[in-house]
Amino acid sequence: MKRQILKADFFNRPVLRIAPDLLGKFLVRKKGRREIAVMITEVEAYDGTEDKACHASKGRTPRTEVMFGPAGYFYIYLCYGMYWMLNVVTGPKGYPAAVLIRGIIPNLRTSDVRRLNGPGKVTKELKIDKRFNALPARPDTGLWFEDRGVMVEEKNSKKTPRIGVSYAGPVWSKKKYRFVLLGESTKKRT
DNA sequence: ACGATGATGAAC
DNA sequence: TTCATCATCGTA
Numbered sequence A: 001m002k003r004q005i006l007k008a009d010f011f012n013r014p015v016l017r018i019a020p021d022l023l024g025k026f027l028v029r030k031k032g033r034r035e036i037a038v039m040i041t042e043v044e045a046y047d048g049t050e051d052k053a054c055h056a057s058k059g060r061t062p063r064t065e066v067m068f069g070p071a072g073y074f075y076i077y078l079c080y081g082m083y084w085m086l087n088v089v090t091g092p093k094g095y096p097a098a099v100l101i102r103g104i105i106p107n108l109r110t111s112d113v114r115r116l117n118g119p120g121k122v123t124k125e126l127k128i129d130k131r132f133n134a135l136p137a138r139p140d141t142g143l144w145f146e147d148r149g150v151m152v153e154e155k156n157s158k159k160t161p162r163i164g165v166s167y168a169g170p171v172w173s174k175k176k177y178r179f180v181l182l183g184e185s186t187k188k189r190t
Numbered sequence B: 001a002c003g004a005t006g007a008t009g010a011a012c
Numbered sequence C: 001t002t003c004a005t006c007a008t009c010g011t012a
Helices: A015-021 A119-126 A166-172
Strands: A026-031 A034-047 A074-079 A083-089 A097-105 A143-147 A157-160 A178-181
Touching: A015 A034, A015 A097, A026 A119, A034 A119, A074 A119, A083 A119, A097 A119, A097 A178
Parallel strands: none
Antiparallel strands: A026 A034, A026 A143, A034 A097, A034 A178, A074 A083, A083 A097, A157 A178
């Protein structure tokens, strides 16, 4: 099976290009000997200081600092006091943007193609917390992304408004910055 | 429909 | 230092 680790250059692009590209890619978590790979099925883009839904719209703060840094680093924060949100920072450098990982399929190998919908469930499943904040997405940190040959055509995904961002106002809350993989229909690349 | 639960940023 | 808010989720 082809396994291509997504490098910094993958993330050093506009966030609205990267977010749909992450559908069908794999998030890999290594804990001790165990290596868990899950397929990404749902993401959201948060795009710069203009985007009122993006935390960086408040400006540069201790929390949002990592989003202003280089692409390919994790931005992780606690939401509602109990759920860790996993984001990966995107480029270009100095421009604060990130992709929130909202949904996965934990295991494709078995016939159990159960989906895990919800960013809090993703981090719970993979045992991700603030320890990963500001760390790069690389195997040596224990958390990274891979292309494993799953091809996602535009027909197989949809764009919708983001979840839980009504506070962002009528313009930004309606932007279709959420990308969802439809069904279980995926195809292997040759 | 609602409460759990704590970091965050802004106001004072 | 206090306060409202929150990129959610399980239970009802």
